[in-house]
Amino acid sequence: MIQAFGKYMVMLYSIFLKPEKFSIYWKRFVDEIIQLGLKSLFIVILMSGFMGAVLVIQTASVIESAWIPDYTVGFTVKQSMLLEFCPTIISLILAGKVGSNIASELGTMRVTEQIDALEVMGVNSVGYLIGPKIIASLFIFPIVIMYSMFFGFLGGGLVCFFTEIIPVEQYVEGIRSFSEENFGYVRYALIKTSVFAFLITSISSYFGYFLKGGALEVGKASTKAVVYSSVFILIANYILTQLILI
């Protein structure tokens, strides 16, 4: 355990060594933004839209009291989406999609000696392969989460529009309510997302980069990457909530 943590820290240190050629690292960074972020956008938008829609229906169906105004539905959806669904649940989904992708990519490179080839050439393989992934995820995941927020709200709004479960104006009022606090919630969500982005990419990279064995181990590394990333997301989620919200 301690040895694994040590290797993880050494890996992180190696990322910050001076790059051999900045222009090549920049190209890798742009590629990773596309790979990790933009290629995940569709699933994130789809899930967020439907989740927003479902949240509206569920909330509206349990609030039956005439004393509770309709805009409460919009308010509840906003709170759920901003505080938990967008940063945490979407990050868990990204851990599954992106984490397994990273671990299997690096694991395959290890098995087929591509990482050794980089090392023999004199390239800092950690910096070249993992550095751009971590930096790209720190940059693009918060943007992806902002898309998630927008499409979550939009999904809820479309349900209101088509089913008239509550008036759209009331839903929008709920979304906009206590607007002075919204900025703080968004900031909280983005801080959480940045931490989760780091955890997903660095943990998954660790399992792929230090893989030993063959094709079977690549599969195992992918599974471990997803499981460990998810567990650490949940732990970090609790710690960050305690630190920031209370």
Place this chain on the structure above:
Amino acid sequence: MITVKHISKSFSDVQILKDISFVFETGKTNLIIGKSGSGKSVLTKCMVGLYEPDHGDILFDDRNLSELKPKERKQLRREIGMLFQASALFDSLSVEENVAFPIKMFTKMSKEEIDERVNFCLNRVDIINKNQLYPSELSGGMQKRVAIARAIAMQPKYLFCDEPNSGLDPVTAIVIDELIQEITEEYNMTTIVITHDMNSVLEIGENIMFIDQGENKWTGSKNEILDVKVKELHDFIYVSKFLQQMKK
């Protein structure tokens, strides 16, 4: 010239290399031969700096690998080309990008100069009009040739080839062996080939070291190897009935 002096290496309690010494000569194809698990690849990985030996010295001409600072070691690695057993071409890059990779990473050549160098290297290994293909679209023999092109792209002084003809048919294997020998003579490199293929040994073995259970048991050339008296090497060479009958 690469000189290894008294190299030992262990993993956990298992000693893989035991006091190995040898001189790999410049302008010659130097072979490390031995059975699977004899320590050939570990020795090579020690020589290219992927593993640290427990004892001993590795001298690249007059530079002692263990005494080099990280920056000097990085510089030395740029003088090394390596052909891996599974070619180790980067899957996500095309043939052209694979060969251009070390040039782009370590030189300030213009795009035109890089293209010229890449095409020269690919032509040298007879890969024509395949620049835009990806490694998965090439045959095993072609992948090896592209890997050789990438290995020589930076005009290395030292070329390491880890079982260059494993997984290839005998004809392609000989083509790859001959290509390595030609390139070695052409660029006056110190080439080290790891193999357990006797065809390669008899084709290109100018300076051979036989390793058995981590020990250097014999050194010589292809002209001497068939008359060898060392039991382990004799058993290694004459393992097939065909060769046993040939000897009789």
